[in-house]
Each structure stands twice: as structure tokens, then as C-alpha cells.
Amino acid sequence: MQQTKSIHMWHRLGLLTAGVALLGALGCSSSLVGAWAPTAESLQEGQFASIQFRDDGSFSAVAQREGEEALMTGKYDFDGFSLTLKPPGKAERRYKATYMMNGTLDLSGDGGRQVLKKK
DSSP states (O other), rough: OHHHHHHHHHHHHHHHHHHHHHHHHHHHHHHHHHHEESSSSSSOOTTTEEEETTTTTTHHHEEEETEEEEEEEEEEOOOSSSSEEEESSSSOEEEEEEEEEETEEEEEEEEEEEEEEEE
């Protein structure tokens, strides 16, 4: 009898864990949907002046390149830990990404770090 209760408890715990993981995975990209702007006053080379994530998995961004603003568009993937930007015909850009519940997104990659705030 005790062994049966133990098996049921582990089964429920496994289902709960799987459910929480699934909800987290489904909600990751949706947390990014919207317009984002940098929190810092000045931008470094390669940083975003603005970025827009859409619920269809597309993005558009303006980045600082060689002292000028450059437009970038394409598809994105976000798994809660990393952000991959996929501009068509160009190399993918990967960032270590942390979404904070206060509406900020911390990006690290390409030798730098940037914090963005959801508008």
C-alpha cells in the first residue's frame, strides 16, 4: 500500500514538473512580444536602438553600426535563456538573454552587454 502511494506521488510530481516546464517554454517568446528600447543613454557599436518582437516569430530592429543606424529584420527564437536573431541571407546572431519580470531584457553577446526595457 505504501509503495503504491509513493508511485502515485512521483507520478503526480512528474506530471506537475512537465506541465510547469511546458508552460514556461510556451510563454518564453510571448513575453518578448512588443517594442523594446535601451535603458542606457548612449549606445555602443552593435547595440540596439530599438527592437520589435512580433507574435508570429518575426522581429525588426535598429542597431548602431559604424556610427549609423542599420535596420535588421527576420525571424527570432527565444527559449528563456538565449535569443537567436535570423535575418534572411545573413548569419544568425545569438545572445545570452534573460527576461526579467520587471519588463527588462538583458542581452549578452558579440563582446558586449545591453539592457532593454519594454515600452
